Amino acid sequence: MSERYGLIGKNIKYSKSSQIHNFMAKRLGIDFKYDLFDIDESDISHLFKHLRNGVFKGFNVTVPYKQTVMKYVDILTPKASRIRAVNTIYLKNGKIVGDNTDYDGFLGLISRNRINVKDKNVYLLGAGGAAKAAYIVLSDLGAKVTVVSRQTNDLDPLFQHVISYQKIDPFKVDIYVQATPIGTFPNVEDSVLSKVYVENQLVIDMVYNPPITKIMKDAKQGISGLYMLIIQAIKSEEIWFDRKIDITDRLVEELKEVIYHE
Numbered sequence: 001m002s003e004r005y006g007l008i009g010k011n012i013k014y015s016k017s018s019q020i021h022n023f024m025a026k027r028l029g030i031d032f033k034y035d036l037f038d039i040d041e042s043d044i045s046h047l048f049k050h051l052r053n054g055v056f057k058g059f060n061v062t063v064p065y066k067q068t069v070m071k072y073v074d075i076l077t078p079k080a081s082r083i084r085a086v087n088t089i090y091l092k093n094g095k096i097v098g099d100n101t102d103y104d105g106f107l108g109l110i111s112r113n114r115i116n117v118k119d120k121n122v123y124l125l126g127a128g129g130a131a132k133a134a135y136i137v138l139s140d141l142g143a144k145v146t147v148v149s150r151q152t153n154d155l156d157p158l159f160q161h162v163i164s165y166q167k168i169d170p171f172k173v174d175i176y177v178q179a180t181p182i183g184t185f186p187n188v189e190d191s192v193l194s195k196v197y198v199e200n201q202l203v204i205d206m207v208y209n210p211p212i213t214k215i216m217k218d219a220k221q222g223i224s225g226l227y228m229l230i231i232q233a234i235k236s237e238e239i240w241f242d243r244k245i246d247i248t249d250r251l252v253e254e255l256k257e258v259i260y261h262e
Contacts, residue, residue: 003032004055005240008047008069009062012038014185014209016259017060020233023258027251030241032057041068048072051091058090058240060233063181066129073098083136084158085129088236099239102133105232108247109204110137112227118142121172125192126179127155127162130206134177135159143175170197176219178205183213191215211260230255 007017013036021034037047037059044065050056061069066085070076073086074095080086086098110117120143124131127149135158138145147159148168155162182192184207195218205213206225216222230252234245 001031003030003057004035005032005058005060006035006037006047006056007060007062008037008039008044008065010038010040010064012036012062015062016209016229017062017233019258020230020255021237023255024234024237024245027254028237028241028245041065044069044072048096051089051096054091058088058236060236061087061089061129063128063130066132070098072096079103083129083132084156085132087129087133087232088239090240100133101232101235101239102130102228103137104235105228105230106130106134106137106206107141108231109223109225109228110141113223115175115202115204115223117175119144120174121146122175122177123148123168123173124177124179127151127159128179131177131179132156132158134179134206138177165193168193168197170201173197173201176201176203176215178203178207178213178215181207183207183210183215185209189214191218194218208259226256226259227252229259 018034018036025032066087069086075097077099080098080100083100087102088099090097117138122138122143122145124145124147147162152162152164180192183190188210191214198219200220202221203215203219204223205216207213208224208226208229211224238245
């Protein structure tokens with residue numbers, strides 16, 4: 001019988017995680033099945049109960065529950081504790097563990113594209129779970145990070161410097177990191193910022209569907225969140241299956257085909 005995994009989120013029909021993981025199941029020769037759990041917050045506890053009972057073996061978590069699920073886990077890994085958000089869940093020695101592979105995904109995206117963020121003024125758009133992971137990565141790499149949020153009060157104290165969108169001065173920005181869901185399929189004409197803010201800057205957009213978002217089109221240079229998606233997914237599998245998976249160029253190209261053409 002197949003082991004069962006899945007993605008917990010809300011309004012996630014656009015997600016390609018099932019395609020990625022079910023493709024990887026065949027490639028790795030592991031009998032597992034991965035589903036989307038598009039649920040209300042009140043249903044999360046039921047999934048965790050089934051995880052404890054062995055019905056499921058693990059979960060990924062996406063918007064808007066990366067912080068919500070923390071109250072259901074028994075142990076946070078040091079990485080998840082530092083980021084204060086969880087995107088990977090599994091059972092170990094009878095305890096539910098919350099981990100975070102978004103860190104690995106965003107760091108891999110920065111490295112693969114050879115982006116130097118040290119001492120750069122990076123404006124991080126959004127303050128959710130993915131933004132937290134990006135914030136920690138950028139801080140570790142020596143960037144000067146400004147978090148931009150519609151709500152500037154009662155945000156996580158993790159964020160040291162927070163401004164509203166009205167306070168953005170594009171002449172002070174070296175790089176934007178777009179960490180909101182805005183612009184995700186099917187709302188492909190939406191952008192969190194108008195063209196005048198980004199036309200002379202590099203934008204890293206965590207959105208991967210569509211492959212080129214409105215904000216990327218408007219920017220001087222736009223980089224998609226696709227590679228982050230691939231790395232965080234594979235890092236989750238490394239944790240679940242306790243094995244190293246080489247992320248080769250060939251594997252990336254195969255997963256691109258799966259994501260955009262299936």
